[in-house]
Amino acid sequence: MKILSVNAGSSSLKFTAFEMPEEKSLISGYLERIGIGGGFYTLKINGEKIRVEKEMQTHQEAFQIVMDELIHHNIVKDLNEIKGIGHRVVHGGEYFKESVVVTEDVIGKIEELSKLAPLHNPAAVTGIRAAIKVVPNATQVVVFDTAFHQTMAQETYMYALPKSWYTDYKVRKYGAHGTSHKYIAEKMEQILGKKDTKLIVCHIGSGASISAIKDGKCINTSMGFTPNAGLIMGTRCGDIDASIIPYIMNEAGLTAKEVDTIINKESGLLAISGFSDMRDIESGVLEGKNQDCELALKMFTRRIVDYIAKYYFELKGCDAIVFTAGVGENGPHERERVVQELEFLGVKLNKEINDNIASYKEMHEGKITTDDSTIPVYVIPTDEEIMIARDTQDLIEK
DSSP states (O other), X not given: OEEEEEEEOSSEEEEXXXXXXXXXXXXXXXXXXXXXXXXXXXXXXXXXXXXXXXXXXXXXXXXXXXXXXXXXXXXXXXXXXXXXXXXXXXXXXXXOSSOXXXXXXXXXXXXXXXXXXXXXXXXXXXXXXXXXXXXXXXXXXXXXXXGGGGGSOHHHHOOSSOXXXXXXXXXXXXXXXXXXXXXXXXXXXXXXTOXXXXXXXXXXXXXXXXXXXXXXXXXXEXXXXXXXXXXXXXXXXXSOOTTHHHHHHHHHTOOHHHHHHHHHHSOHHHHHHSOSSHHHHHHHHHTTOOHHHHHHHHHHHHHXXXXXXXXXXXXXXXXXXXXXXXXXXXXXXXXXXXXXXTGGGTOOBOHHHHHTBSTTSSBOOEXXXXXXXXXXXXXXXXXXXXXXXXXXXXXXXX
């Protein structure tokens, strides 16, 4: 069964074609600058990368290019071989606790939720409608980043704010990166050989979140009403005292929109060190001259450890801590810093293994703690695309 996993942005389209249920990646691609000029796309097939300059005015044109490339590279002989297309959608609100087949009602609810994800949901709808037009016989499925976190208890997702803010304006904790956290939870059930697991999953990248997962269900997560809550990130501030916002608006004469831009795009590691990329920050520390980079690393690590400790007690212990995503998968130095802070719990790092796990090294995953560590710590690469394909296959078969 041929299934496409798709992530549509406002001017971009990412895709991966899978053979299911084998979960074999057949071809992947990234189409950029749709509708804004200077368009191009890159494909990856059989280990080879191909770049093509091509103007694309609409997402429908982009989808047609994808279909043409699938046929050209003999992935399919005709479009009827594509049985399903799974679309990543950032926000499903309280409407969607799991992935669903696309209907007009579903699209309407995604559009309604655009006020909660104005940069992402409208683009997803554009992608869905384009896919329907180009591949009308495929089952269209939507997979929500927020869905996995809908198992949180009310006392966890509610804020201590006027109840009308929740009932009338939908203000509550939603979380994000749910597809990634769900993938890691399922993977760890296989590794540990049981389903009754207690996990702390650290999705640490430019955007970062940590989840407490019990028996395959999320009981808490660090992101909140928006992805800006929780950890310090590349350009997001994470948790702050909310009263800072009206104070700085009055003192600096800033508008609400200007402050929102600053806390999402000009804060975090970038604001502290001048860099948003962990590699640049670590280089600054190694040079021994950049105290701002050193401070950024200490703050970044402190926030991660704070959430791990919080969730350890909320779970009443845990079977494993897992690092995933860009920094989690490729940052042995940051993993080491975090594990060293957890030594009071009896967590012991296997430095040799930790130093040799990264996507650019021979080892991509594994346990990075010693056998006598009280809590095993793992590095597991995430795969949101395959989760989208799995959910799409499941709904087709149902």
